[in-house]
Every structure is written in structure tokens, then in C-alpha cells.
Amino acid sequence: MALLELSGISLSFSGLRALSDVSFSVAESQIVGLIGPNGAGKSTLINCVSHLYRPERGSILFNGQELVGRSTPEVAAMGIRRTFQNLELFREVSVRENITLGLVYRYRAGILSDFLNLPSARAMRREANAETAAIIERLGLNDVADVRVCELSYGLQKSVEMARALAGRPKLMLLDEPAAGMNPEESRRVADTVRRLRDENGISILLVEHDMRVVMSACDRIVVLDHGEKIAEGTPAEIRNSPAVIKAYLGEDDDHA
Amino acid sequence: MPPRKLVIFLVVAVLAALPFGLGNYGYYILASVMIYAMVGLSLNILIGMGGQISIGHAGFWALGAYASAIVVTKAGLPFLVGVLAGGVVAGLFGALVALPALRVQGHYLAIATLGFALFVQQMLFEWESFTGGRQGLFVPRPSLFGTEMQSDFGYYYVLLAIFLLLAWIAHNFAKSHTGRSLMALRMSAVAAECCGIPRPKHVIIAFATSAFFTGVSGALFAHLLGHLSTETFSLAASLSFLSMAVIGGLHSRGGALLGGFYLALAPEVLREFKDAQMVIYGVLLILCVQFLPGGLISIVDVVRSRLGRKPLGTP
Structure with missing residues (x-):
């Protein structure tokens, strides 16, 4: 199927x-390409x-x-995760925060725990932070992890968007x-990355x-x-x-x- | 570098020392500072974190005030139960007001919230049997553990404690996954939704929480005033809240506190100007948006960044 x-x-x-x-x-x-003229x-x-x-x-x-x-x-x-033609990043926050936001939906404590910072909310944050750190390590983003995304080069921003998509498993x-x-x-590297993802x-x-x-x-x-x-x-x-x-x-x- | 905790400790120490040497009127002003600062916190959540606008917060304030007054006078329940009821009633209405916010943004949302506040004000005015209508409603002094607090001196410390509790909750929310998801939606709704973060749930949480805070503030205000009339909860009050939040700083708890001081003290300082006061408020707001878009609290940030520190406004 x-x-x-x-x-x-x-x-x-x-x-x-x-x-x-x-x-x-x-x-x-499978890697399926979708091509065609503009529009x-x-x-x-x-x-x-x-x-x-x-x-x-x-x-x-x-x-x-x-x-x-x-x-x-x-x-x-x-x-199903995606990247965007013109980048859709959380520009004002760090690379780390962008990646965490990509996986945060899986780590939810109750709303009351969040308000009162109960142990369950803290445990969820610890787990999400650990998974974020692992992704940063694996993709070699250590040097820029705490830099705001808007300060990065275009190429790095593309990598961050890819990392955030990957965070959604x-x-x-x-x-x-x-x-x-x-x-x-750089295009050759993109082709490599795409094959490695698969x-x-x-x-x-x-x-x-x-x-x-x-x-x-x-x-x-x-x-x-x-x-x-x-x-x-x-x-x-x-x-x-x-x-x-x-x-x-x-x-x-x-x-x- | 002074760690964050030390700064907070110093601020609390100063706030605790403020009433000494003042008279009854001073106590009253300080009590209003705390009450306004709570509304500032509520706008920190709604506008600062959620990127939503409201010019109807006087409506939530009124609901909190009347709900608490009615619970205490008609049902005979204790003061703190009334305050909690004020927050809950306002919070429920906040969740309702979030529904149009899911469909409209910007000016349209502003108009919708304005409509809500006018509706609340009119409803409270007309519902005479419950709210006293044009005669208004007498509200008993706050009481704790069976003893009534006659002086605003003691009440100020109750308000300070509640403000600190709400500030702590707002701070927890800002660093929680729910709060950060809300901020993600503000930064890019498309990106956030593609990360699995649902917008409706978070907008409803933002409005309900913000309205709860404002409702608690309104309830505490009712017991400070001793008498409620619907005129207090006009469009002017909503606009004052909004300008207070902008001038103090929308993105931090410290900004909310400074906003509270601004709204409580400005009328005292500017009393001499009589009718020209409104003009001065307007000019101050424009100057602030133009030259200090982060609000008064950003002056602290500027000083800190000169010293090489991280800005306070960042979560």
C-alpha cells in the first residue's frame, strides 16, 4: 500500500x-519529485x-x-512535515527554540501544570529539551544553537527549517x-541530504x-x-x-x- | 551580575516598604497600582504573548467586580471566594470572546471586543435587581479569616501578594510549552500549525487566562472602592488599560508593574492640567510608541545591554 x-x-x-x-x-x-514550469x-x-x-x-x-x-x-x-519555498521560521527566537517548537506538540502537560510549573510540566520540558539537544548535535547545529534565526545566513536558515521538520519525526x-x-x-549537498533523510x-x-x-x-x-x-x-x-x-x-x- | 532572583527580591522589598510614611490616600493609590498592574499582566499574556488585541478589557474588569460583589453580598460567601468567582466568571466570558478572535484579526477584533465591553456595561446597568442598576451596588470591605480590613494599608499587602502570585503564574506560562506555542502562533501561524500546534485552542487559552486575571483585578477593585457603578467600566477604562500596557511594556511582568504605576500615578502628577490631561496622555502614548516601543521597562533593558546582559523581555 x-x-x-x-x-x-x-x-x-x-x-x-x-x-x-x-x-x-x-x-x-520513496523519493518522488514534483516538477513543472512556473505556475x-x-x-x-x-x-x-x-x-x-x-x-x-x-x-x-x-x-x-x-x-x-x-x-x-x-x-x-x-x-507529515514540510518546509517552505520562502522559509517560514520563528525568526525572533533561537535555533534551539525553533527546533523545540517543532516537537513540542508531543510533550504536553495539562494547562494547570503549566500555570503552576508542576513537576509534570518540568518533566515535559526536560524531555523536549533533551530531544532538541540530540537533534542539534546530530545535524551539527551546535555552533549556532543559541543564535536568533534572523541573524543566520539563508543557507543555515534552510537547514534550521529542515531540522524543525525532522523534529516532528x-x-x-x-x-x-x-x-x-x-x-x-550547495545544491549537490541538498540532494545528498534528501537521500540521507530517506x-x-x-x-x-x-x-x-x-x-x-x-x-x-x-x-x-x-x-x-x-x-x-x-x-x-x-x-x-x-x-x-x-x-x-x-x-x-x-x-x-x-x-x- | 545580579541573578534574576536577587532583582526580584529587591523589587519586592521596595514594594513592601513603599506604604511606610504615607497616609490613607497614599495607601489607596498604591492599592490601585497593584490592581492596574494585574490588568497589565493580563495584557502581557493576551497581546505580548498571544499577539491578540482587545479594547474591551473593561468588560472583563466589570464582570469580575460585579461577580465578586454579588457573591459576597447576596450569597454571603467570603471575600477571597468572591475574588476567585470574579476571575472565573470573567475567564468564561474570555473564552467566549475568543470565538470571534478565531475568525477576525486586527481592527475587526478590536471592534468585536469593544462591542463586548459595551454589551457588558449595558447589561449590568439594565439588570437592576441584581446589580443595582443606576443606584449601583455597595461592596463590603475586604476581610480575611473573619476580620474586616478597615485600612487600605493592610489591603495593599493582600494585593501585593495576589499580584506576585499572578506574576508568578504569568511567568510560568511564558516558559511553559503552552505559552511558547502561543508565542509561536504569534510569530508565524502557518509555521506553528504545520508543527502540530492548533491555533483555536491556544487563542481560547490566551483570552480566558487574560480575562481571568482582569476579572480578579476587577473583583479586588470592587472591594477597594466600596461602591460600584457601571460608569467606571467605560470605553475610557479599556483604553487606559491598553495605553498603560503599551507604556509600561507589553512583553514582561516588569513592564506590567511599571504600567500599573503609570496609570495610578499619572492622574495625580498631572492633576493641575485639568481638562488638558487627556491630551497629555495621548502625546505620551505617541511618544512612547515612537521612541520607546518596548515601553518603560525597555529602559532597564537598554541599561542592561550596556552592561552586556540579556534583555529581561526575552522569555
Whole structure:
């Protein structure tokens, strides 16, 4: 059974079709790339899975459970985490606090314990802090752990967002253009990171990316969207040679995406 | 460096020493400082941590005041039970007011909370059999362990103790997982929700807790005044609370305390200016927002950062 199964997803914004009848699936421990020209509906689709948008038609099954109709926090708690194209971090607080906030939903004492700082609230904080420290250690963020996120470089901010997503112990990660704004060397590292997430943590990944080197080297399968419709699906080799994809990307002339 | 605990100890020592050498009127002013500072704490939670706005806090204040007065006079229950009842009644209404806050933000939320406060004021005015309507309601002096406190001197220490208790609760909340989740929602609602933090639950907690604090303050105020009339709980009171919280500093317990001093002392200092007072308040608020956006407490932070210390306002 597929971990994530989308069938017949459709969504439009004030009459404009953003997605129409998109279906595909992500298997356990699989890396699926989602590509397409600008405005093809890639981010919209990711927003549907993480439930920032609600699709008008279709179903999204995760581990056999329907996601449509659930709230964003519920979907997150079920094991789906994401990163954002333009970063959504808690900018005014430290790297450490960002990561803790990624896992804090699992460590809740009662509200009364929180008000009165009872032992149960303190125990929850100790456990959350220990798990945060372990993640910081593992991802090599020690040097910047207590620096405010807004003071970090763009590349480091991307790592923090990834670390925060990992803190949620996801089964599925949605990565929205992790290599955007990076040089070729950094892009290569992103591709490595994506593969390591799968190999070491067993996380399935749905990857939206413009950088073809990253997509081709990291993904097991690729889904191509154009104007909100799926126009191709297959292995990287199949996609590279698909006439429909070449046409969508290159058009009839050389207007490159 | 003086550890945080030493600073708190010194502040408490100064607060405890303040009434000595003052007369009855001085005691009354100091008692109001504590009562306003409690409202400051409530806005620290709602605005500072939760990023929500309210110009209806006079409504919660009124509910606390009337609930306590009614519980003590009509049901004959002890003073402290009345104060707790005031907090609980206001807190329940706070949870209700959170419901529009889940849908609207900014100006619209401000209008919704304003509407709530006007509704409460009108309801208390019309419900004569219960609240005394236009005649108002007499409230007995506070009493502890069966003895009535005739002087505001003793009452000031009760208020100080309750303020410290509420400040401790607010401080615990700020470092708790619930409080930090609330602050995460303020920083980025999208990111927080994608981290599994539900917005509705936390906004309701913020409003209910804030309203509870304000309700307790209102109840204590009722017993200080001795007589309640609905005019006290006008839009002007809500706006005073808001400007007090901004001028003191929205993001810390210390800011709430300074705000309390400001709201209680400014009318005394500015009495000579008579009708021009409101203009001065307005100018002070604008100057504060423009030049001291962190409030009076941020002066302490500036001094501390010159000395290389961490700002107090950070959780």
C-alpha cells in the first residue's frame, strides 16, 4: 500500500483552475519529485497535502486514512512535515527554540501544570529539551544553537527549517524547493541530504524542485505537472526523454523555464 | 551580575516598604497600582504573548467586580471566594470572546471586543435587581479569616501578594510549552500549525487566562472602592488599560508593574492640567510608541545591554 495516495485532486482559485484531477502516490521510503514550469501547481499541491489549502474534489489517503477535512495541526501530528519555498521560521527566537517548537506538540502537560510549573510540566520540558539537544548535535547545529534565526545566513536558515521538520519525526516530508537560491555545490549537498533523510530515517519525500540536477539525482520517481494537470510520471530516465515534458518545459520555441 | 532572583527580591522589598510614611490616600493609590498592574499582566499574556488585541478589557474588569460583589453580598460567601468567582466568571466570558478572535484579526477584533465591553456595561446597568442598576451596588470591605480590613494599608499587602502570585503564574506560562506555542502562533501561524500546534485552542487559552486575571483585578477593585457603578467600566477604562500596557511594556511582568504605576500615578502628577490631561496622555502614548516601543521597562533593558546582559523581555 502506498504511504500517500492522491486521487482526483482538483482546486481552483476564483474560477482559475490551479489543479485538475491530479492523481499519483508516494510509496514507503520513496523519493518522488514534483516538477513543472512556473505556475504549474506544484506548491498548491503541497499546500493541499499539508492542508493549508483544502482541495475541492478528490481524496488524499495517508497510511490509509483520509486527510481531506482534517486541520493543518492534525495532519502534522499524523506524521507529515514540510518546509517552505520562502522559509517560514520563528525568526525572533533561537535555533534551539525553533527546533523545540517543532516537537513540542508531543510533550504536553495539562494547562494547570503549566500555570503552576508542576513537576509534570518540568518533566515535559526536560524531555523536549533533551530531544532538541540530540537533534542539534546530530545535524551539527551546535555552533549556532543559541543564535536568533534572523541573524543566520539563508543557507543555515534552510537547514534550521529542515531540522524543525525532522523534529516532528515525520513519516513523510514535503520539501518545497530546498535548493532554491543555492550554488551548484550547495545544491549537490541538498540532494545528498534528501537521500540521507530517506536512507537513514526511512522518511518518504515529496520534493518540489526546479534544479534538475537535484531532481534527477535524488528522486526514484518523478511527476510532471503543467497548467494544473499531470502530464507525465516515471523514472528520471523516462522523464528526461518524454516528449510531453520537453514540450511543456521548452515550449515550441526556446523559452526556457 | 545580579541573578534574576536577587532583582526580584529587591523589587519586592521596595514594594513592601513603599506604604511606610504615607497616609490613607497614599495607601489607596498604591492599592490601585497593584490592581492596574494585574490588568497589565493580563495584557502581557493576551497581546505580548498571544499577539491578540482587545479594547474591551473593561468588560472583563466589570464582570469580575460585579461577580465578586454579588457573591459576597447576596450569597454571603467570603471575600477571597468572591475574588476567585470574579476571575472565573470573567475567564468564561474570555473564552467566549475568543470565538470571534478565531475568525477576525486586527481592527475587526478590536471592534468585536469593544462591542463586548459595551454589551457588558449595558447589561449590568439594565439588570437592576441584581446589580443595582443606576443606584449601583455597595461592596463590603475586604476581610480575611473573619476580620474586616478597615485600612487600605493592610489591603495593599493582600494585593501585593495576589499580584506576585499572578506574576508568578504569568511567568510560568511564558516558559511553559503552552505559552511558547502561543508565542509561536504569534510569530508565524502557518509555521506553528504545520508543527502540530492548533491555533483555536491556544487563542481560547490566551483570552480566558487574560480575562481571568482582569476579572480578579476587577473583583479586588470592587472591594477597594466600596461602591460600584457601571460608569467606571467605560470605553475610557479599556483604553487606559491598553495605553498603560503599551507604556509600561507589553512583553514582561516588569513592564506590567511599571504600567500599573503609570496609570495610578499619572492622574495625580498631572492633576493641575485639568481638562488638558487627556491630551497629555495621548502625546505620551505617541511618544512612547515612537521612541520607546518596548515601553518603560525597555529602559532597564537598554541599561542592561550596556552592561552586556540579556534583555529581561526575552522569555
